[in-house]
Amino acid sequence: TEACLNAIDGAGTLNAFVHQTPELAVEMARVADHRIKAGDGAPMTGIPLGIKDLFCTNGVATQAASNILDGFRPEYESTVTQNLWDAGAVMLGKLNMDEFAMGSSNETSAYGNAVNPWKVDDRQLTPGGSSGGSAAAVAADLCLAATGTDTGGSIRQPAAFTGTVGLKPTYGRVSRWGTIAFASSLDQAGPMTKTVRDAAIMLGAMASVDPKDSTSADIPVPDFEAALTGDIRGKKIGIPREYRMDGMPAEIDALWQKGAEMLRDAGAEIVDISLPHTKYALPAYYVVAPAEASSNLARYDGVRYGRRAKLAQGDGVVEMYEKTRAEGFGPEVKRRLMIGTYVLSAGFYDAYYNRARKVRALIKRDFEQAYAAGVDAILTPATPSAAFGLGEMSGKDPVEMYLLDVFTVTVNLAGLPGISVPVGLDGQGLPLGLQLIGRPFEEGDLLNHAYVLE
Ligand code: GLN
Numbered sequence: 001t002e003a004c005l006n007a008i009d010g011a012g013t014l015n016a017f018v019h020q021t022p023e024l025a026v027e028m029a030r031v032a033d034h035r036i037k038a039g040d041g042a043p044m045t046g047i048p049l050g051i052k053d054l055f056c057t058n059g060v061a062t063q064a065a066s067n068i069l070d071g072f073r074p075e076y077e078s079t080v081t082q083n084l085w086d087a088g089a090v091m092l093g094k095l096n097m098d099e100f101a102m103g104s105s106n107e108t109s110a111y112g113n114a115v116n117p118w119k120v121d122d123r124q125l126t127p128g129g130s131s132g133g134s135a136a137a138v139a140a141d142l143c144l145a146a147t148g149t150d151t152g153g154s155i156r157q158p159a160a161f162t163g164t165v166g167l168k169p170t171y172g173r174v175s176r177w178g179t180i181a182f183a184s185s186l187d188q189a190g191p192m193t194k195t196v197r198d199a200a201i202m203l204g205a206m207a208s209v210d211p212k213d214s215t216s217a218d219i220p221v222p223d224f225e226a227a228l229t230g231d232i233r234g235k236k237i238g239i240p241r242e243y244r245m246d247g248m249p250a251e252i253d254a255l256w257q258k259g260a261e262m263l264r265d266a267g268a269e270i271v272d273i274s275l276p277h278t279k280y281a282l283p284a285y286y287v288v289a290p291a292e293a294s295s296n297l298a299r300y301d302g303v304r305y306g307r308r309a310k311l312a313q314g315d316g317v318v319e320m321y322e323k324t325r326a327e328g329f330g331p332e333v334k335r336r337l338m339i340g341t342y343v344l345s346a347g348f349y350d351a352y353y354n355r356a357r358k359v360r361a362l363i364k365r366d367f368e369q370a371y372a373a374g375v376d377a378i379l380t381p382a383t384p385s386a387a388f389g390l391g392e393m394s395g396k397d398p399v400e401m402y403l404l405d406v407f408t409v410t411v412n413l414a415g416l417p418g419i420s421v422p423v424g425l426d427g428q429g430l431p432l433g434l435q436l437i438g439r440p441f442e443e444g445d446l447l448n449h450a451y452v453l454e
Helices: 002-009 023-039 079-086 132-139 156-162 196-206 249-267 278-299 318-329 331-344 350-374 398-403 409-414 443-453
Strands: 017-020 048-052 092-095 145-149 167-168 189-193 236-240 271-273 378-383 418-426 430-437
Touching: 002 017, 002 023, 002 092, 017 132, 023 092, 023 189, 023 249, 048 132, 079 196, 132 156, 132 189, 145 196, 156 167, 156 418, 156 430, 167 271, 167 443, 189 196, 196 249, 196 418, 196 443, 236 249, 249 271, 249 378, 249 418, 249 430, 249 443, 278 331, 278 350, 278 398, 278 409, 331 350, 350 409, 378 443, 418 443, 430 443
Parallel strands: 048 092, 048 145, 236 271, 236 378
Antiparallel strands: 017 092, 145 189, 167 189, 167 418, 378 430, 418 430
């Protein structure tokens, strides 16, 4: 814990930690020390963690990297973080992210973006988003691991950009209670770690059956670490042909081949599969996610949480809402709210929202059919490229940024577990990740495949 606190102090330019809790950390580490000496250490006793700013932490600033939550200090602890503290982990502070988890580069954060510790010459790169602060902090050794959340790739893409491991569990495996909502039917928290083994241990601590989350699955949490045997003989790995995109860089293709060979060398069978509705995933995601966000973010009204705008003489409740939201939300969040309210509006509901829901069901069915045909895991690239430069996307059509989520959003739409594992470097020496997608609630098996790729 001391080493991490010192490292955080020396790494201000990465802008990964946005609220630090050094006194709390030292106190928690002391308690952990006693527990270990008394021989009652739990799996994560004394492990110093960073927590994404999306998780409510009792008495500790929680802002979702938004100005609208300026000054908000929850009076309760999210189930995920409570589970981690119960398992003995130590809290170092809160980590940077895109505002309300909307973005792929950390550049929508009200705190300013986090920076990737990997560089090419002196060019500063994005750590990815939205869990970019988490990824940067783990990659720069500011913490041993971090929490992330993944609505459309926000754990897996930053993991791929920073050479770390990021796991999005099956929808329902980890409680969403106390995690600030973006798109409730897609959001899922997960571990961001240095190794697959750490991810297995940390997922075991984060996951629980939680009566406070109605979508929490009533399925026991197994010992994920015990599943890491490295034995995948006879397993069937699907390579979905629709993920071979036009114009895909040769080095991504080569990485994909390399991953398939590693799995084959370990005794798995590689098969070509088809997930025919893949091309509709991005448009479906960018309808469903903003629709749910527009409903979830309606609660930030200047009354219940965080900030209220200064009002002029004679301003009423409508002016309070308008002024608070106008100054509290950043441009990307406003864009999502406008898209979301539009696709849910009476005249367009069937044309957009309902159609997206139908497409979502077809995407889910594609995966079900692959698994029914005996596929154990699906291998794809995690991202279409390595980390890009900070500022590189600014001024471009926002849709260009959305297109980068092409390999990750299908997994959220289908509610499946997915993991990004660092498998190689690109021509400039930057990390590249591969994604493995597993069967629902079989994270142990998924982690075991990832273990072979590591
Ligand atoms: N890039 C995705 C988006 O902006 C990531 C969302 C997420 O997973 N939180 O919606």
